[in-house]
Amino acid sequence: RGMAIILDIVLNHAFGRCPLVRLYNEDTYGPPTDENIWLNPRAKHDFNVGYDFNHESNFTKEYVDRVTSYWIEEYHIDGFRFDLSKGFTQKNTIGNVGAWGAYDASRVALLKRMADEIWTIDPDNYVILEHFADNSEERELADYGMMLWGNMNGAFVSTGRGNTTNIRGLYHGDRSFSDPHLIGYMESHDEERVVFEVLEREDDLTKALDRSKLNAVFFFLVPGQKMIWQFGEVGYDEELNNDRLGIKPPHWEYGDDPERSSLRDVYTSLMNLRSKTDYVEDTYFSWNPEGALKWIHLDHPQVKIAAFGNFWRDTELEETVTFPAAGTWYNYYSGQAINVEDPLNHPMSLSAGEVQVYTSMPIENYIENNPFPEVSNPGPTVYSALQIIENPVQDILSFTYPDGQERIVLYDLAGKRLFEITPEEGENMNSLDVSELPTGVYILSAEVNKEVQSQKFIKK
Numbered sequence: 001r002g003m004a005i006i007l008d009i010v011l012n013h014a015f016g017r018c019p020l021v022r023l024y025n026e027d028t029y030g031p032p033t034d035e036n037i038w039l040n041p042r043a044k045h046d047f048n049v050g051y052d053f054n055h056e057s058n059f060t061k062e063y064v065d066r067v068t069s070y071w072i073e074e075y076h077i078d079g080f081r082f083d084l085s086k087g088f089t090q091k092n093t094i095g096n097v098g099a100w101g102a103y104d105a106s107r108v109a110l111l112k113r114m115a116d117e118i119w120t121i122d123p124d125n126y127v128i129l130e131h132f133a134d135n136s137e138e139r140e141l142a143d144y145g146m147m148l149w150g151n152m153n154g155a156f157v158s159t160g161r162g163n164t165t166n167i168r169g170l171y172h173g174d175r176s177f178s179d180p181h182l183i184g185y186m187e188s189h190d191e192e193r194v195v196f197e198v199l200e201r202e203d204d205l206t207k208a209l210d211r212s213k214l215n216a217v218f219f220f221l222v223p224g225q226k227m228i229w230q231f232g233e234v235g236y237d238e239e240l241n242n243d244r245l246g247i248k249p250p251h252w253e254y255g256d257d258p259e260r261s262s263l264r265d266v267y268t269s270l271m272n273l274r275s276k277t278d279y280v281e282d283t284y285f286s287w288n289p290e291g292a293l294k295w296i297h298l299d300h301p302q303v304k305i306a307a308f309g310n311f312w313r314d315t316e317l318e319e320t321v322t323f324p325a326a327g328t329w330y331n332y333y334s335g336q337a338i339n340v341e342d343p344l345n346h347p348m349s350l351s352a353g354e355v356q357v358y359t360s361m362p363i364e365n366y367i368e369n370n371p372f373p374e375v376s377n378p379g380p381t382v383y384s385a386l387q388i389i390e391n392p393v394q395d396i397l398s399f400t401y402p403d404g405q406e407r408i409v410l411y412d413l414a415g416k417r418l419f420e421i422t423p424e425e426g427e428n429m430n431s432l433d434v435s436e437l438p439t440g441v442y443i444l445s446a447e448v449n450k451e452v453q454s455q456k457f458i459k460k
Helices: 058-075 097-101 105-121 135-144 152-160 194-201 204-220 252-256 258-276
Strands: 006-009 079-082 126-129 147-151 182-185 285-288 293-299 304-310 317-321 327-331 337-341 346-350 354-357 398-401 404-413 417-421 430-435 442-446 451-459
Touching: 006 058, 006 152, 006 346, 058 105, 105 126, 105 135, 135 147, 152 204, 194 204, 204 258, 204 293, 204 337, 252 258, 252 346, 304 317, 304 346, 346 354
Parallel strands: 006 079, 079 126, 126 147, 147 182
Antiparallel strands: 285 293, 293 304, 304 354, 317 346, 327 337, 327 354, 398 430, 404 417, 404 442, 442 451
């Protein structure tokens, strides 16, 4: 079904019941002895739990390779997330956590060796590290082909509470990674949920969910890999209670709550925008991740996208913002059009916690309803004089168009330009043969005086 299965695997440590411990250990389930060929008698770093593997040992290297190869060859696992990978070292940093996170050439060599063995069996296998080491080390591992966990929980809890916290760490380019190998996340099994934390400070679920929409836009429209945690898309707000392994009850009923399902619609729209188009990529991306007014530009050759968010808790913003280009822009969620005459100084009003996403042409937003019903700065409404005569369409698309039109363009819902006609190409400007198009929904646009008027139609 196109789903990758990734195994979360723990090879930093083992516990007393592990056979590799018990072969050479004290008492029944005690610590490894000096004779143990896999494990250290004493841990090498402060965050170790259980008993610490000696990754310099050839026996441990062979064990790691046998474990990973077995999962790939027998179960066709598509990748591994290595727990506490920063512990794959024999450098003794007990009592100095800062030294443990500093660049460690021996650890880098061990992880590269392990990854090479995995990629010998399956060149496309995902190697994901829960590392949190010095950026120079993470950058080297990322550029080698591994992927690094990017914990943004603290930052997005803070923005969810109405602070203007810098979220720059979400973008791999700002960490000088050559490839998008940073897996950014707002929540995982190790942290309290964002909505739970927000509600601890302010008992207002509506506001917490609205600010989660703001977070979502500035999470998913940043290029690079992303992880969401179970039910985060509906504002899961159960307490972790310092029990990472405790039962966290599912809340399927959250999907029936209009406010929570509205947040899910935002997630759906943004995830589909990422997966069904190539708009959210490094080549087209720029942003301002700091301060109260944060913005994102995606300057794609087919369609440009601009997002603006007010991260103040209680303060409305009256600002001039920058768009990638002048012309007509469309609210991604409501479809409302605005006219941007000066793209470097367009006036915009954003209420506290409000976010707006605009596109340079109408594109599919992948949801049925507008999850942002209030549009604070709609600008002049554009009433289209372009009319499709019969809809749905079987073979011939017939339409009327406004005076002064310069071209007629047909797009698919991903924004791909399929067909274009201009007055110079012929006198018949009121019909198109669409018999060869696959069944689906399309957009017909007429460009008039540098403005775009569009209508959707269904091809049967």
